[in-house]
Amino acid sequence: MSETVGSQRLAVRVAGRESGDVAAAARERADAPVVEAGSTGVPGVEPLLAASDGDETTFYANATPADAEAVADALAGDGALPDGDATVDTADAAALPLPDLDGFGAERSVLARCGWIAPTNPDAYADAVGFTDADPDAVVESAGGVLGRGWGDWSADEPVGPLWEGVRERDGSPAVVVNAHGNPGDALLGESDPFSVLEGAAHVARVVDAVQVFVYVSEDDEAARDALTAAADAYPDFPVDVSVVEGPAAYRAAEPTMAIEAVEGNHRLEARLRPPGPEVEGVFGEPTVVHTARTVAHVAAAVRGEPTDSRVLSVTGDADEATLELTADDALDTALDAAGVSDYTGVLVGGRFGGLTTDLDVTPTPDALDAADLGTDGVLEVLGPDACPVAFVGKRAQFAEDANCGRCVPCREGSKQLTELLRDVYEGSLDRPKIDELMRVMESSSVCAFGQHAPRPVRTGLQEFAEEFEAHAQGTCPAGQCLSDATGEEPARAKP
Amino acid sequence: MSSHEPEPHSEFDVPPLTETIAPGTASDPDVTSAETATVTVDGQEVEVEAGSTLLDAVEEVETDEYVPALCHYDRQDIGPRSECRTCMVETDEGVVPACSTPAEDGLDVSTDAAPASEARDVNLDLVLSDHNLRCTTCGKNGRCDLQDVSIENDVEEPRYGVLDDRDEYEPIDDTSDFIQIDRNKCILCNRCVEACNDVQVEGVLRMEGHGGDTRIGFQNGSDTMEGSTCVSCGHCVTVCPTGSLVEKGIEDATTIPLPGFNQKNSVGKVVESADVEKGPMTPMKRDQVTETTRETGGDEERDWP
């Protein structure tokens, strides 16, 4: 019985982690193939059982082994399929037909196979889209204009072609680092469609004539690590040596030069000086391309001739986590609607150090996000209706204070003083000029993107929620979250 | 999996002695110019030789404004660490640290542009904010780079204050017979770590931790200088720009004689030598362990405010 079901019409699929029992129960009963797919990007509905019969697929959210048995029996001809949570026409057997459930969005291109095909089976990938063996010039031609995605990409928001050309022309033994560390979109691609990540990396490796590809994952993303390792072993004719390397889970560890330090095995992660960047001196001093998993997946799509301006976005925070895709013309509120989020105080757009806003009528392109002073890391962190934005940005400054690498003064000491200045708001002092001056210097003189972006939640928060900040300086919290003690006693202070 | 398993520092071009040295710092790229370059500093043309940074050009001329360059050393293979960011200057490509930006032909450098000036001042005050500024009890009083630079930069009252929270003070490490460490005065310039590892090739010191807990420590995991593999060559002390590393015996040499005040009681806590009988040698090198477990954490939530 084939596990690949590229074009099979009769099949049972179970998506998500912890889906082994459900798949086993279906396998017991069914004659149809049972596929264990990776996560769909919507963990809240998983295990997600999908029963395809002819041109229709019925979805069962949070499926149990009993559901699987009932579905399998029905597909075997013993009666009708039980009622599901959604039923969709299955026109294209190679892509997840999007169910009308919260978290899935309206269109998928690089995420199309996530939660649908067996992630580590090369035949399934070959059936779905096929491995493309384009020559380097054709790759540059078709994918050189792809914009790097994510803060862990060494050509974030820039076209990747010029970076490749630079490395290709330089002497040495180039390396490619695929940074799949930390961002939920990168981890999802690694877990659910590792071949598209590896295929994109193979294209880049051929273009720059690399001797080694390193796929870098967080030690917390075990599913991504396992899937990428299995796929690397099973990849038909990967052009160069490839290894999957783990780094510590800390947020800063995704910074491109810290990723290189981790790949080299340094025991303490610290950002490297730049310029010159990794494209000149990267892994073991050799010219190195660093791209996120999202970027290389878009490269693979571009080489196949698919459009590549869609953006992978993850909704997190006070919401059920969901990773979905928007086209370049969809406003960000489409993503929140799709994730079932309607009520919020604000949304931090663009990663941990993104911009805080209430206006989500912004398209997810770097230009539009930049114009709105928002980040481009593809994470929409929701502040629920009861959240206090003043406390939120204060905590985020404190996170910067606690989680930086410790190398440079503007970031290490600046984030500490920024946190202090925000604490002072609770004592009646809101010193905007002093706060603004400090943020300007952190942004202009920190060594790496961590310190350069760390002030953004505060800066945008001060703008968007000026009244709330004033109110706190007057001793009240409009959200009722801070200063809960009405007797005027000082709030308990954390040790700095 | 690959035939190129990454090994810590194994592929660097270093003498075999340094192979196991783990200084805890990033492997920085070369940040000097490849060729002779002519740059303009505050309107004056300066020609610098290959291997120069913008700071070399800045130091050649009388600049409009003072550029402190506090953490810069640049002798004996030490630095640039480029962590203090008190040497920011403006160029056509924005505000950059002069000490670690290669001097490229045609670059136009300005020291008095407002963003550069502001960055230098704020960063120097940020250094001071984490410093136990008790010059009167300090062994480096009068021969301290931080003091010199602060005076030269007209610092009167650092805008973020100075380290004054006694709970935060680290005890002075007074355990070694030759060197006293007061980490409350350390600016994390990394000079001592590089002097010990790259110049003396002793592999004693390292950078450890992250965020506010970043500190100099010992590669063999010892808590104190006494338990480290230090051979007391004194090189680290020679290069330290502050009163963080001071020769024993002269730690009070420049103390202003106020009754009852000295370096050892300035922070209240001191770790003294355990006075265990020591053999003629320092602890064996082969005992040396490096921290192989990767750092984790730092992302934990704390209470707010």
Ligand code: SF4
């Ligand atoms: S910006 Fe922060 S994380 Fe980056 S080098 Fe500086 S201290 Fe380290």
Ligand code: SF4
């Ligand atoms: S005195 Fe000790 S710690 Fe300092 S450089 Fe010499 S060996 Fe290293």
Ligand code: SF4
């Ligand atoms: S002890 Fe001195 S030389 Fe070493 S990092 Fe601190 S200030 Fe620099």
Ligand code: FES
């Ligand atoms: S002297 Fe340039 S950063 Fe310290």
